[in-house]
Amino acid sequence: MQMSGINKTLHKWLSLLIGLQLLIWLGTGLYFNLMDSSKASGNGQRVSVVHQRPDVVQDLLPVSAISSAAPMRVGLLWLFERPYYQFIYEQGEHSYQPKREQLFDAYTGEPFSLNRMQALNIARRSYSGDGEFSAAELLEPPFDDYVQQQNPMWRVIVKDEFNTSIYLDGVTGQVLKHVTDDVRLKELMLKLHFMDYGNSGGFNHWLIISVAIATLMLASTGVIWLVQQYRSGLLSINVGSRPRTIAVNLQHGERIQVQVSANDTLLDGLACAQLYLPSICGGGGTCGKCRFNTSQQLSITSADRERISAQDLRAGYRLGCQHLASEVQDIEAVFTPRAPRRR
Amino acid sequence: MINKVRKTHKWLMAFIGLQFLIWSLTGLYMVTMDIHFIHGETLIQKRAAAPDLSKVDYSFNALLSDYPNANAVRLGEYMGTPVYRFVDADKGKLVIDAQSGERLPLVDEQTAVQLAQRYFNGISTVNSVQLISEGDPIPSELAPRHIPVWRITFDGMASPTLYISQHSGEVVTKRHTFWRAFDWMWRFHIMDYDDGENVSNWFLLIIGMLGTVAALSGATLTYHRFTDAKKERAM
Ligand code: FES
Numbered sequence: 001m002q003m004s005g006i007n008k009t010l011h012k013w014l015s016l017l018i019g020l021q022l023l024i025w026l027g028t029g030l031y032f033n034l035m036d037s038s039k040a041s042g043n044g045q046r047v048s049v050v051h052q053r054p055d056v057v058q059d060l061l062p063v064s065a066i067s068s069a070a071p072m073r074v075g076l077l078w079l080f081e082r083p084y085y086q087f088i089y090e091q092g093e094h095s096y097q098p099k100r101e102q103l104f105d106a107y108t109g110e111p112f113s114l115n116r117m118q119a120l121n122i123a124r125r126s127y128s129g130d131g132e133f134s135a136a137e138l139l140e141p142p143f144d145d146y147v148q149q150q151n152p153m154w155r156v157i158v159k160d161e162f163n164t165s166i167y168l169d170g171v172t173g174q175v176l177k178h179v180t181d182d183v184r185l186k187e188l189m190l191k192l193h194f195m196d197y198g199n200s201g202g203f204n205h206w207l208i209i210s211v212a213i214a215t216l217m218l219a220s221t222g223v224i225w226l227v228q229q230y231r232s233g234l235l236s237i238n239v240g241s242r243p244r245t246i247a248v249n250l251q252h253g254e255r256i257q258v259q260v261s262a263n264d265t266l267l268d269g270l271a272c273a274q275l276y277l278p279s280i281c282g283g284g285g286t287c288g289k290c291r292f293n294t295s296q297q298l299s300i301t302s303a304d305r306e307r308i309s310a311q312d313l314r315a316g317y318r319l320g321c322q323h324l325a326s327e328v329q330d331i332e333a334v335f336t337p338r339a340p341r342r343r
Numbered sequence: 344m345i346n347k348v349r350k351t352h353k354w355l356m357a358f359i360g361l362q363f364l365i366w367s368l369t370g371l372y373m374v375t376m377d378i379h380f381i382h383g384e385t386l387i388q389k390r391a392a393a394p395d396l397s398k399v400d401y402s403f404n405a406l407l408s409d410y411p412n413a414n415a416v417r418l419g420e421y422m423g424t425p426v427y428r429f430v431d432a433d434k435g436k437l438v439i440d441a442q443s444g445e446r447l448p449l450v451d452e453q454t455a456v457q458l459a460q461r462y463f464n465g466i467s468t469v470n471s472v473q474l475i476s477e478g479d480p481i482p483s484e485l486a487p488r489h490i491p492v493w494r495i496t497f498d499g500m501a502s503p504t505l506y507i508s509q510h511s512g513e514v515v516t517k518r519h520t521f522w523r524a525f526d527w528m529w530r531f532h533i534m535d536y537d538d539g540e541n542v543s544n545w546f547l548l549i550i551g552m553l554g555t556v557a558a559l560s561g562a563t564l565t566y567h568r569f570t571d572a573k574k575e576r577a578m
Contacts, residue, residue: 012565012568012569015561015562015564015565016565016569019558019561019562019565022558023555023558023559023562025366026551026554026555026558027555029547029551030548030551030552030555032542033542033543033544033547033548033551034543034548035543037543057404057407057408057411058404059404060402060403060404060407062399062402062403062404063396063399063402063403063418064396064397064399070393070396071393071394071396072393072419073393073394073417073418073419074394074396074417074418074419075415075416075417075418076403076416076417076418083403085403093379093382093384106403202378203373203374203378204374204375204376204377204378205374208374209371209374209375212367212370212371212374212375213371215367215370215371216364216367216368216371218367219360219363219364219366219367220364222356222360222363222364223360223361223364226353226356226357226360229353235353235357267346268346271346281568282345282346282348282349282564282567283345283346283349284349284564284568286568
């Protein structure tokens with residue numbers, strides 16, 4: 001098989017293999033283009049939580065008095081008007097990456113963990129709507145609502161029209177996310193776009209890489225196909241050209257004159273005049289059924305060369321779907337053109 | 344019928360097929376390059392030095408009475424000394440020596456280079472040092488809220504660049520050629536060629552919709568091709 005034939009075959013098989021994902025990419029891509037990003041952020045009902053601090057702050061223990069392993073960093077934060085030291089032992093670039101930290105009461109030096117009531121209280125203060133709150137739960141990863149998160153989080157479910165779930169940092173109680181149905185839809189679209197069917201939380205995995213390679217091949221074979229079409233003169237528009245008449249000699253000896261548009265291929269032009277050359281591929285240059293014969297010296301397109309033997313080419317056979325009607329004046333139909341096939 | 348579909352596919356792709364090639368090229372780049380590498384995480388040595396808590400003579404207590412409006416206080420390390428970094432409601436970003444309680448001066452050029460060499464993961468010589476402060480042109484890869492910063496570029500084919508805050512001495516952001524390339528891939532992927540911030544642009548919408556029609560017509564052709572070939576063999 002020749003190069004152009006391999007190209008077409010590849011294009012077809014690749015489209016079969018990855019066509020569905022390509023459509024998913026286009027559909028989800030359009031979704032991202034059209035989505036209401038303020039809704040998809042989930043912050044419609046979110047307000048920032050300000051932890052008040054008392055007017056006078058005195059007698060904080062020195063950090064060296066806290067019995068703990070050596071931290072990388074120490075923060076100071078306020079919860080319910082009380083100061084806490086945040087000892088951070090390990091932390092990634094992003095907050096969702098695994099981290100190790102512990103709070104200590106800055107007055108007593110005791111290790112401190114939020115309880116359910118406190119987590120619920122913070123969640124309530126971060127929410128401006130009027131939904132009904134469930135109890136707060138401290139959950140371990142993984143999370144369906146926040147796939148990347150690798151640390152424990154508090155979750156509070158709110159019964160409202162958006163199905164809001166509020167997520168807080170498992171240690172500090174910091175509000176991380178309000179997840180609504182809009183957010184879930186967006187996450188689903190992202191998952192589809194990133195082909196993250198294994199819940200890796202990212203887009204650097206072997207499945208998408210292999211499909212991306214196949215897609216690049218699908219696109220390149222398509223471009224090559226277009227270039228071939230262009231070379232064969234099948235990608236040109238003759239603006240304002242008048243319809244022309246060609247003579248068609250049918251097999252049983254009858255000779256008829258047919259009006260065709262110069263921009264159509266011979267296959268299409270004849271079809272407009274109710275003369276149907278046989279075709280399975282519908283003009284793709286792959287089935288080789290749409291042969292005709294002419295005594296004119298026509299160029300040989302790549303598809304002609306593939307589907308017609310050298311001998312027949314010399315004898316004047318060509319494919320009707322690979323030549324423009326404007327190229328010919330007088331042809332012989334090889335098969336008796338059939339009546340329209342109705343499907 | 345199938346003829347119309349074929350023509351649609353051919354002519355639509357003749358106009359927008361190139362964008363499909365661009366989508367697949369840029370997409371392939373983005374999925375094959377590890378995002379953590381792209382974001383320069385490998386440019387930085389993992390472990391920041393830990394502050395020596397026994398050297399903290401100026402306590403949180405003292406800090407809060409001197410700066411009652413201090414927000415987001417963090418005790419960390421700077422050139423071997425424990426320091427507090429925080430935002431003061433009136434005075435802005437501050438760095439205080441946790442031994443003496445003195446405010447640290449702005450990071451000078453020599454210190455900036457030293458810091459950069461300490462943070463940088465790898466052995467390379469500093470190629471250029473530039474101070475970007477208020478009023479200077481800000482490169483698009485740097486968020487304006489970070490200035491004043493030292494921009495320190497190392498030798499190397501990816502021209503790794505660290506931006507070090509003149510206030511805190513911390514790396515505020517970093518770049519290398521692969522990240523810069525990634526940003527361009529993104530812009531071409533979403534067809535927003537200036538800053539790459541607007542996925543909701545008209546151009547993408549129009550090409551995306553035409554692209555969907557073109558792909559659907561292609562899918563029809565594939566379906567036709569594979570079902571008809573079967574029929575043909577059966578005949
Ligand atoms: S119609 Fe199939 S090759 Fe021409």
